[in-house]
Amino acid sequence: MIKLTLSEILQKNTELLSSMNGPKYDIGIISNVTLSPINDILECALRLESINAHVELGDYDSIISDCKNFSQKNAVIVFWELTNLIADFEISINRMNESQLNQLIERFEDEIKFVLNELKDVPLVLWNKFNSSLNSYNPISDKTNKIKVSNMLNNVLQTHKTPNMVVIDLEKIFIEHGINKVFDARQFHNSKAPYTTLFYKDYVNKILPAIFAANGKTKKVLVLDCDNTLWGGVIGEDGIDSIAIDVSTKKGEIFSYIHEKILDLKDQGVMLAICSKNNYQDVEEVFDNKNFALKVSDFSALRINWKHKMENINSIAEELNVGLDSFVFLDDSMFEIDNIKKALPEVSCFMVPKNISDYPKLFDSLEQLFFSFGATKEDSNRTKMYMEESKRKKESLKWKSQEDYLESLGLEITILNEKTLTIPRAAQLTQKTNQFNLTTQRYTETEIQNFISNKEFFIRSFLVKDKFGEYGETGLIIIKKDIKNQSLDIDTLLMSCRVIGRKIEMFFIDHIIKEFIKSPFKTIQGKYIRTAKNDQVKNFYESINFECTESNENEKYYLLELTDYNAIEKKFINIVECYE
Amino acid sequence: MSNDLEIKLIKIFCSVLEIKESNLYFNMTMDDLEKWDSLNHMKIIAAIEEEFSIRFDDDLLEKLTSLEIIKEELIKLI
Numbered sequence: 001m002i003k004l005t006l007s008e009i010l011q012k013n014t015e016l017l018s019s020m021n022g023p024k025y026d027i028g029i030i031s032n033v034t035l036s037p038i039n040d041i042l043e044c045a046l047r048l049e050s051i052n053a054h055v056e057l058g059d060y061d062s063i064i065s066d067c068k069n070f071s072q073k074n075a076v077i078v079f080w081e082l083t084n085l086i087a088d089f090e091i092s093i094n095r096m097n098e099s100q101l102n103q104l105i106e107r108f109e110d111e112i113k114f115v116l117n118e119l120k121d122v123p124l125v126l127w128n129k130f131n132s133s134l135n136s137y138n139p140i141s142d143k144t145n146k147i148k149v150s151n152m153l154n155n156v157l158q159t160h161k162t163p164n165m166v167v168i169d170l171e172k173i174f175i176e177h178g179i180n181k182v183f184d185a186r187q188f189h190n191s192k193a194p195y196t197t198l199f200y201k202d203y204v205n206k207i208l209p210a211i212f213a214a215n216g217k218t219k220k221v222l223v224l225d226c227d228n229t230l231w232g233g234v235i236g237e238d239g240i241d242s243i244a245i246d247v248s249t250k251k252g253e254i255f256s257y258i259h260e261k262i263l264d265l266k267d268q269g270v271m272l273a274i275c276s277k278n279n280y281q282d283v284e285e286v287f288d289n290k291n292f293a294l295k296v297s298d299f300s301a302l303r304i305n306w307k308h309k310m311e312n313i314n315s316i317a318e319e320l321n322v323g324l325d326s327f328v329f330l331d332d333s334m335f336e337i338d339n340i341k342k343a344l345p346e347v348s349c350f351m352v353p354k355n356i357s358d359y360p361k362l363f364d365s366l367e368q369l370f371f372s373f374g375a376t377k378e379d380s381n382r383t384k385m386y387m388e389e390s391k392r393k394k395e396s397l398k399w400k401s402q403e404d405y406l407e408s409l410g411l412e413i414t415i416l417n418e419k420t421l422t423i424p425r426a427a428q429l430t431q432k433t434n435q436f437n438l439t440t441q442r443y444t445e446t447e448i449q450n451f452i453s454n455k456e457f458f459i460r461s462f463l464v465k466d467k468f469g470e471y472g473e474t475g476l477i478i479i480k481k482d483i484k485n486q487s488l489d490i491d492t493l494l495m496s497c498r499v500i501g502r503k504i505e506m507f508f509i510d511h512i513i514k515e516f517i518k519s520p521f522k523t524i525q526g527k528y529i530r531t532a533k534n535d536q537v538k539n540f541y542e543s544i545n546f547e548c549t550e551s552n553e554n555e556k557y558y559l560l561e562l563t564d565y566n567a568i569e570k571k572f573i574n575i576v577e578c579y580e
Numbered sequence: 581m582s583n584d585l586e587i588k589l590i591k592i593f594c595s596v597l598e599i600k601e602s603n604l605y606f607n608m609t610m611d612d613l614e615k616w617d618s619l620n621h622m623k624i625i626a627a628i629e630e631e632f633s634i635r636f637d638d639d640l641l642e643k644l645t646s647l648e649i650i651k652e653e654l655i656k657l658i
Contacts, residue, residue, distance in 0.1 A: 006627040011595040037623045186638050187622065197626045 004044075006037065006197050013044035020052040022531070025215065028070030030058040030115075031079035034193035038200045045204050050532075051215055060192070064111060067118040075124040075211060078115070082150050083134040084192060090135050094143045101145060105152045112156050116165075123444040124214040125165040126207055130154050133174055134183055134194055164444055166210050173202055209371035216431050216442060219348065219369045220326035222265060223313060226276035226283055226304070228332040229352050230294065231255050235282045246291040254356050259293035261363045266298055270370050271320060273301040275312045275329070280304045309336050310343040321497045323434070323533065328369060406502055407572040410467040413504060415511060417579045418452045421461040425473045429461070429494060434533040436505065437494040438526065438540065441478075456481050458488075462508055463578075464499050474499045477512055481521070488516060488524040500536075503573075509544055510568045511575055517562055526558040544568075585658075589651060592627045596620050609646035632658055 004012065027042065029035060039055040046053035056073075058066030063080060070076050083089060085108065096104065119125050132150040157167060174182050182199035195203075212218060227234040232244030232251040244252035266272055276283060283304050287296050296302070301319050303312035309331075317324050325346040331337055332352040341349050348369065353359055416422075423445050430443040443451075451457040458479040464471040474496035480489045495505050513524065526541045528534075530553070538556070542548065545566065546558035586606070594601050597615040610616045616624075625644065629635055634657040636644065644650045 006623070006630050007592045007595045010623070010627070011591075014595075014598060034619075034622070036619050037626065040623075186635075186641070187625075189638070190641055191618070191622060193622060197630050 006041075009044045010037070010040055013040050013047065016044065016047035020047060020050075022050065022052045025051050025053045025075070025211075026073045027053060027055045027075045027077065027211075028058060028066065028073040029055065029077045029079065030063050030066040030070060031081070032061045032063055032084050033079060033081045033188075034060055034191050035079055035195070035200075036193070037197075038195075038204070041197075041200050042204050045208060046211065049208075049212070049217070051211070051217075063115060067115045071118055071122060073122055075126065075214060076119055076122050077207070078119075078125065078127040080112075080128065080130065081134065081194060082130045082132055082146065082153075083188075083194065085149070090146075093145050093149070096145060101148065105149060108149075108153055109156045112153065113160055116160050116162060120162050120164070121444075121446050123164060123442070123447075124210065125162070126168055126210060127157065127165055128168045128170050129157065131171050131174075133171055133179060134188075135185070137179075164446070166207075168207065170203075173199065173206065177202065206368065209368050213371050214431065214442070216434055216440075218326070218372055218432070219270070219328050220322050221271045221273060221300075221316070221320060221328065222262070222366070222370070223273045223275050223316060223327060223329045223347075224262070225331040225333070225336065225352075226274060226278055226286075229330060230259075230274075231286060231292070232356065235286055236278060240285050240289060243286070245286060245289065246293070248291070251356060254359055256293060257360055258363060261360070261367070262294065263298065265367065265370055268370065268372060271300040271322070272298055273303070273316045273320070274299055275303045275309050275316065277306050277309075278304050309340060313340065313344060313347065321500065328366065330366070403572065409502070409572070410574075411502060411504070411572060412465050412574040412576065413508065414463040414465075415508070415575065415577050415579075416461045416463065416473070417577075418459050419580065420578050421459065421476075422473055423448050423452070426459070426461055426476055429473070429476045429496065430492060433494045433496055434531070435497050436500055436537055437492075437531075437534050438490070438537055439492055439529045440531050440534060441492050443492075451478055456483070457491075460512060462504075464502075464504060471496070471498050475504065475508055477508070479512075479524075483520075486520055486522045488521050490524065490526040493526070505540070506544065506568055507570065507573050507575060510570075513560075513562070513565055514567060517565065522562055524560045524562060526560075528556040528558075530554045585654065586651065588631055589628070589647065589654070592624060592631060593647065596623045596627060604647075606647045606651070628654065634658060 025046065029039065035057060039057045043053050043055045056070075058070065061084070063078075067076070086092070086104070130150045130153045132146045136146060161167065177198060182196055182202075183194055184196050187193040209218075224230055227236075232249075232255055233242055235243055244255055246252045247256050262272065274283070284296070286292055287294065301316045303316060305312070309329075313324070313327065313329065317327065323346070324344055327344075327347040329337070329340050329347050329349045330352065331340075331349075334351060337349045337351050340347055350362060350366065353362055426448045427443055427445040430441060430448075434440070448459075451459050458477075458481055460477050461473050462475045464474050476492060476494050477490065478492040480491050482489065493509070495508075516524065524546075526546055528538055528541065530538065541556070541558040546560045548556055549559050550557040590601055590604055593599075593604055597613060597620060599613070599615070610621070621644075625636065625641065628650070632654060634654070636653065636657070640653060644653060
């Protein structure tokens, strides 16, 4: 993306528009400066990733009115530049006395709170921190009013930060490129347009992971090579005493730092896997060393053998039940990286830098890719759950039929209602579930809260456990009740891929339908909306005997008369309700 | 050289103003092209400066009101 010139971006963006299908993703940008062509650059970057983005720039210096107009957008970006906070800010700021300064801060404190409140229902708000770096170059200046205002307003922002909000530190971008490369004093003077094309491109690059996360496109798995990736040296040749694994050597210090970063990612919910051409015993010897920070149990899948890495990564994807486009692959060999790039283009590949001192910086950019909105309890348990999953898969070989196997699992599902379900988890399920998802509606915590308080909606989630462990809250249904017509409409029905293959969906929907059998409702409607990833559920409603009433290439509509419903036979599963 | 420069300039104008190359002539000015407004003028300048790795002086920015003038000033800078 950053490699295209502005002229190429503009052209590409126009071309891409006509090939876009899928739901529109509306972004609004509110600001007190001129930001064109950030809208074209952002649109193009998202359209290149198949997100049908439409970016609308607000009017110049109309933050207060634009935030109202943009409250229905899927995402809003806030550029509130200190240097243009009021007209002639740079001229007047240092002449202000204490009380004028406080008055100014107070006014903008109120404005910030107002905007935050207007934007509280927008699923994603990207808000740039106030910065005092534009139009200020003197490092020994004692004119501190500007810094004071910026600190005070940033405090307000941090204190009143809402959960839908990501605060972005532009100064990190200024530092990376140098202020003269990102700030155009000439265009600021001329048109109040402070930034260069280079800045917009990099800014867009840096915020993409947050927008991907809001679109359910986060990376989920980090696949790591071993030699010269997890430690310095080659274990099979150098031996355990000569490789760099901990802070006792200079090289090892860097790897120790990398180990901490890897564990941080794991705590965030990223699944780790190893894919290494090595003898298993050699690698095991490193993991058994007490000075090596990583343990075998930190990894959800291990492929330590001499097979092609492509084959191994494919089999990891299968074992973890995660699409290859959620994979990041890290290796020190150009050969392996090239092979994977060619064979599995969906996988994002990164090479360990030649200069090992650059390795921490690479990890910073990896962290950005794995961006997610605050880890939930399920995230940190995920590795444990996937280890349990592989035990289950082994177990499954012992049984003659799938039903035998399911019987042996001792499955129990607990249905949670609007009082007992976890709102952040329900929102996360809508945001992250791609495969078993009939309509792929993405909702924020606020929207889930609205469903719960609105009597016209019925919402249930479920917990799953079996004799190997717990999966947590892994399924959700949202039904809209049309009381006048005595009909129900399934708005959302989804299940996490962790629990696919156990017929849980059948028993769950059966239980939900039965809740309505003796109610005044007569019919229940369902729909399937096709996405690139939910092919596996395209015939779900047929399988539970809904009648298809209308279908086209991308959508199918269904109806079930509740009086016609035949309950399914309850086998190998225990269902309990937890409604208080 | 001049020809290569003209091709690049035309490409930039067409991509910013979303018009066909056949509708663009070198004697055109800001007044001839409806879409060449002040916002698109900034885009054109940014795209040209990026493409040729140059920078127009402050005073020039508002004088670059026709393709011919832009071409002349550009030749002085590269």
